[in-house]
Amino acid sequence: xKEKQHxxxxxxxxxxxxxxxxxxxEKSDQEFHALLSKMIVSRLERNYFANNIGAKMETIKYQKxxxxxxxxxxxxxxxxxxxxxxxxxxxxxxxxxxxxxxGQPTATIDLSYRFLKPVFSGDLIAAKARxxxxxxxxxxxxxxxxxxxxxxxxxxxxxxxxxxxxxxxxLIGTATASFFRRDRYLPELPPEILDLADQFVQEYIxxxxx
Numbered sequence: 001x002k003e004k005q006h007x008x009x010x011x012x013x014x015x016x017x018x019x020x021x022x023x024x025x026e027k028s029d030q031e032f033h034a035l036l037s038k039m040i041v042s043r044l045e046r047n048y049f050a051n052n053i054g055a056k057m058e059t060i061k062y063q064k065x066x067x068x069x070x071x072x073x074x075x076x077x078x079x080x081x082x083x084x085x086x087x088x089x090x091x092x093x094x095x096x097x098x099x100x101x102x103g104q105p106t107a108t109i110d111l112s113y114r115f116l117k118p119v120f121s122g123d124l125i126a127a128k129a130r131x132x133x134x135x136x137x138x139x140x141x142x143x144x145x146x147x148x149x150x151x152x153x154x155x156x157x158x159x160x161x162x163x164x165x166x167x168x169x170x171l172i173g174t175a176t177a178s179f180f181r182r183d184r185y186l187p188e189l190p191p192e193i194l195d196l197a198d199q200f201v202q203e204y205i206x207x208x209x210x
Contacts, residue, residue: 044204047093047096049089050067050090050093053075054070055089055093057097059160060098060201061160062195064128064160065100065128066094067093067097067126067127068125068156069086069124070122070124071086071119071121071122076120076121080121081120082118082119082120084113087172088111088175090127091113091127091129091143091173091175092108092175095111095175096177097129098129098139098141101188102188106182107180107182109179110177111176112175112176112177113175115173116173116174117147117173123147124148124149124156125147125148126145126146126153127143127145128143128160128167135181137181138178138180139178140176140177141176141177142174142175142176143175143177144164144173145171145175146171146172147170148170149170157202
């Protein structure tokens, strides 16, 4: 009888511990997802300058991002082509969006841009960024800017998986940006978390589009 009672007590204890672990994990996950959502909303809503010129976040994945811009007259210089500062802003915004996987604030150290082709009012630009070097203190991002045919790519986010060589004819500029990691000891966000981030971004974009 005592052995049976003892066995039941052990089972109850194990069950209680397991339930406590599950509750703790659920709470931890909820807090983490809340933090992740806050980071993404901050990236999407508090990037005031980029938002004011009409830059639109299309997708954020692990060490990758795409930002788009539909060119209008407000983006043009006196020659009737897109102002260089607009293109550099778009490149910097796309490169900076890649930094989400760092899980902490980063600062742009430098940005170099090569102008390859003129861009005109009515063109749709997609800035495709990817991390090419991720060190303990510095991160380097490569950005390609393309003029995209909307009828050919109805969902610009899909460009994230299109090989670069398939887009060469649409290339209008390239850029390289370097970022400083403020806390080299903080761990990066794992790739699977960025999948959740991208899902959140897509849901956010869908809500804003309504």
